[in-house]
Amino acid sequence: MPPIGADSQIEVARSIESLRARVDGWRADKLTVGFVPTMGALHRGHLSLIAKAASLADRVVASIFVNPKQFAPGEDLASYPRQEARDLELLASAGCQLAYLPDAAVMYPPGFQTSVAVAELSKGLCGESRPHFFGGVATVVCKLLNQARPDIAVFGEKDFQQLLVIKRMVRDLDMPVEIVGAPIVREADGLAMSSRNAYLSAEERKRAGALNRVIADVARDLENGARVDTALRSGRAALEAAGLTKIDYLEARSAENLTPLGPGPLAGAPARVFAAIFVGKARLIDNWPVGGDRG
Amino acid sequence: MPPIGADSQIEVARSIESLRARVDGWRADKLTVGFVPTMGALHRGHLSLIAKAASLADRVVASIFVNPKQFAPGEDLASYPRQEARDLELLASAGCQLAYLPDAAVMYPPGFQTSVAVAELSKGLCGESRPHFFGGVATVVCKLLNQARPDIAVFGEKDFQQLLVIKRMVRDLDMPVEIVGAPIVREADGLAMSSRNAYLSAEERKRAGALNRVIADVARDLENGARVDTALRSGRAALEAAGLTKIDYLEARSAENLTPLGPGPLAGAPARVFAAIFVGKARLIDNWPVGGDRG
Numbered sequence: 001m002p003p004i005g006a007d008s009q010i011e012v013a014r015s016i017e018s019l020r021a022r023v024d025g026w027r028a029d030k031l032t033v034g035f036v037p038t039m040g041a042l043h044r045g046h047l048s049l050i051a052k053a054a055s056l057a058d059r060v061v062a063s064i065f066v067n068p069k070q071f072a073p074g075e076d077l078a079s080y081p082r083q084e085a086r087d088l089e090l091l092a093s094a095g096c097q098l099a100y101l102p103d104a105a106v107m108y109p110p111g112f113q114t115s116v117a118v119a120e121l122s123k124g125l126c127g128e129s130r131p132h133f134f135g136g137v138a139t140v141v142c143k144l145l146n147q148a149r150p151d152i153a154v155f156g157e158k159d160f161q162q163l164l165v166i167k168r169m170v171r172d173l174d175m176p177v178e179i180v181g182a183p184i185v186r187e188a189d190g191l192a193m194s195s196r197n198a199y200l201s202a203e204e205r206k207r208a209g210a211l212n213r214v215i216a217d218v219a220r221d222l223e224n225g226a227r228v229d230t231a232l233r234s235g236r237a238a239l240e241a242a243g244l245t246k247i248d249y250l251e252a253r254s255a256e257n258l259t260p261l262g263p264g265p266l267a268g269a270p271a272r273v274f275a276a277i278f279v280g281k282a283r284l285i286d287n288w289p290v291g292g293d294r295g
Numbered sequence: 296m297p298p299i300g301a302d303s304q305i306e307v308a309r310s311i312e313s314l315r316a317r318v319d320g321w322r323a324d325k326l327t328v329g330f331v332p333t334m335g336a337l338h339r340g341h342l343s344l345i346a347k348a349a350s351l352a353d354r355v356v357a358s359i360f361v362n363p364k365q366f367a368p369g370e371d372l373a374s375y376p377r378q379e380a381r382d383l384e385l386l387a388s389a390g391c392q393l394a395y396l397p398d399a400a401v402m403y404p405p406g407f408q409t410s411v412a413v414a415e416l417s418k419g420l421c422g423e424s425r426p427h428f429f430g431g432v433a434t435v436v437c438k439l440l441n442q443a444r445p446d447i448a449v450f451g452e453k454d455f456q457q458l459l460v461i462k463r464m465v466r467d468l469d470m471p472v473e474i475v476g477a478p479i480v481r482e483a484d485g486l487a488m489s490s491r492n493a494y495l496s497a498e499e500r501k502r503a504g505a506l507n508r509v510i511a512d513v514a515r516d517l518e519n520g521a522r523v524d525t526a527l528r529s530g531r532a533a534l535e536a537a538g539l540t541k542i543d544y545l546e547a548r549s550a551e552n553l554t555p556l557g558p559g560p561l562a563g564a565p566a567r568v569f570a571a572i573f574v575g576k577a578r579l580i581d582n583w584p585v586g587g588d589r590g
Binding site: 112115116117119146175257 | 311406407408409410411412413414415416433434437438441442444463464467468469470471552
């Protein structure tokens with residue numbers, strides 16, 4: 001975590017009008033604009049997205065909005081961590097000039113009834129256990145991009161399926177923005193950074209460290225010519241041996257269009273290993289490239 | 296129909312890139328851009344939309360694209376009238392500077408899988424007998440608006456439900472464009488102009504003229520305090536007496552959100568009478584305002 005300067009300052013917009021006024025002003029000055037949508041509870045993963053945006057554009061806007069439409073009843077909408085003051089300090093220190101913090105009434109006023117859906121890419125993996133999720137994500141990201149009108153927007157590869165859904169939506173709807181992926185940022189033991197890691201007890205946190213090692217092993221086995229069904233079976237056994245017994249999914253899929261791969265050895269096209277597990281109150285996801293397509 | 300000048304000239308773009316190059320050039324010159332999406336087979340109704348756009352913006356783009364996604368199997372996609380050369384002359388004569396004619400491969404390249412849906416407004420009326428229709432319309436209009444990026448876009452009130460669906464989509468997705476409605480243009484006997492009127496035989500065409508008179512009568516009855524159920528019953532009887540026996544729907548609904556009205560007298564909020572009938576090979580729609588909300 002970078003040091004937080006006591007004098008960090010960042011402009012805050014809470015309405016579409018104030019967001020657009022600032023972005024339009026930058027545009028009039030011929031400055032390019034990068035955008036990083038977040039749900040807050042920021043960690044080093046988010047800050048790497050800000051840094052990536054800052055490396056590609058003259059100004060960076062980050063949004064913080066815990067989007068109710070991507071949570072199903074019973075999921076963790078109410079308990080999702082919120083830490084606005086700290087988030088604003090982190091954004092300022094990471095090189096973000098404008099924080100956009102709309103509330104739900106700004107995003108979903110009375111009468112709201114439009115949705116965006118990306119059909120095939122939203123199926124399987126996280127779309128299986130969270131059927132509301134990608135519709136909610138596509139709709140809110142479509143809105144945020146239309147509100148902020150950036151030149152580029154940066155999304156983390158930890159939510160790799162989400163990244164592909166957003167890229168497809170932008171291409172299919174001809175939205176005038178470039179979507180950029182950024183590599184996963186990991187803790188010392190390799191656990192992918194996630195706001196939901198905060199849900200873990202010390203013991204659960206320790207166990208969770210095995211997730212990334214197992215999917216890296218599966219990816220290496222596949223790279224070495226193992227059959228997909230064999231490698232995934234070994235992976236499941238390794239997760240269970242590490243005490244990670246509540247497996248939502250462990251799969252090998254195309255890194256381009258998420259087509260399921262196997263059961264035999266991979267044929268050579270870019271592939272990725274995807275996993276989701278439940279640990280205590282958290283549902284954790286991670287993914288690992290097979291072979292040379294690592295960011 | 297205005298006279299068509301033999302020297303009418305209009306620029307034609309068939310790719311998103313050439314469309315955007317022209318529009319961006321106008322924008323660099325501080326010119327505003329109006330947009331009129333059509334399916335071609337242009338008539339005076341379309342030309343009134345061009346004139347409206349020309350009155351509100353410095354430059355006018357019209358698109359011609361017979362959108363396969365808004366036709367269901369068995370509907371008239373294959374037989375829908377196409378007359379490109381004549382349409383281009385008409386657009387030029389009406390004050391349109393750029394015609395955008397993408398083909399299906401430009402609009403829906405391989406892998407396309409995104410859709411936009413406007414939930415409540417797409418139900419009932421035309422959404423009942425054409426369940427694919429408004430999803431197809433919302434998706435293609437979202438794309439066309441993102442491709443052309445106009446300041447305003449003009450839609451006819453003949454497709455009143457479509458106009459409300461598009462307005463809602465633009466508002467809900469925060470698209471940076473203003474949607475403008477334009478009044479229905481009618482033939483001498485009041486029949487609403489439609490490309491599908493070309494499907495009618497001489498005898499069917501004559502019969503079809505009763506549609507607008509009947510819905511105008513229903514609207515006047517409602518304005519005078521008649522019960523909705525009574526007025527609609529009289530309307531159905533009048534349609535049948537005029538030989539228009541294949542009635543898809545005849546309804547009174549809110550002109551703001553399409554809520555069904557009745558069975559008693561109207562309470563005062565803006566209302567509209569909506570009808571769809573089948574005549575020969577054509578399905579014709581029309582609508583009429585109750586009281587003072589006539590455009």
